[in-house]
Amino acid sequence: MLITVDGPAASGKGTIARALAAHYGLPHMDTGLLYRSVALSLLRWGGDPASEFEAVRACKTGLVPPDDPELRSEIVGEVASRISAFPAVRAALLDRQRDFADQQGGAVLDGRDTGTVIAPHATAKLFVTASLEIRARRRTDELVAKDKPAHFDEVLIDISARDERDAGREAAPLLMAQDAELLDTGELQIDEAIAAAIALVEQRR
Ligand code: DC
Secondary structure: OEEEEEOOOOOOHHHHHHHHHHHHOOOEEEHHHHHHHHHHHHHHOOOOOOOHHHHHHHHHOOOOOOOOHHHHOHHHHHHHHHHOOOHHHHHHHHHHHHHHHOOOOOEEEEEOOHHHHHOOOOOEEEEEEOOHHHHHHHHHHHHHHOOOOOOHHHHHHHHHHHHHHHHHOOOOOOOOOOOOEEEEOOOOOHHHHHHHHHHHHHHHO
16 A cells, blocks of 8 residues: 655644554655755755755765754755755656655655655545644744754744745645645644544545
């Protein structure tokens, strides 16, 4: 069974995708980490995030290990969003994601375009979202919990800019696949959101 979980920043898609993978015993890929990894490689060798050529070179320099804590930083997320708008960067990362999606036994992938571009043939597609204010509140709380400086207003502006860039780009913009199930996590606790996601997947099996 192949499950895709798309959605904007801080929607809860990663938490839901991991929970679905655990529930169904499937391998999970956080596709955002690939873009973050390219962004971090680029930053580390002093490349220019505005250059498609240099961003593509960063795709080839070897990816950063997924447990590197810097991958989750706000600056890396910001640069990942910028370089992910380059078609050549998306093309360079495509096969890795498709191969993961099409492995025997199935998989769960989460990201911005997994249900629309990477695996349009998925068994079940979820589009996880919540209002901008709720997502900004969650992200602020996460940062505060990690002792990182965070102001709600600034986080809200950052997430809103990221939404606009991810949804407004020409290459694989963030949008809900026509055959995806919408899951608004705004009013849900984590366990309720996971239960709702499992119920939606069960409907599609
Ligand atoms: O989900 P995330 O915040 O880790 O993703 C970081 C950026 O990577 C996001 O702003 C856009 C890009 N991305 C993408 O374009 N396509 C994906 N499938 C996943 C992430």
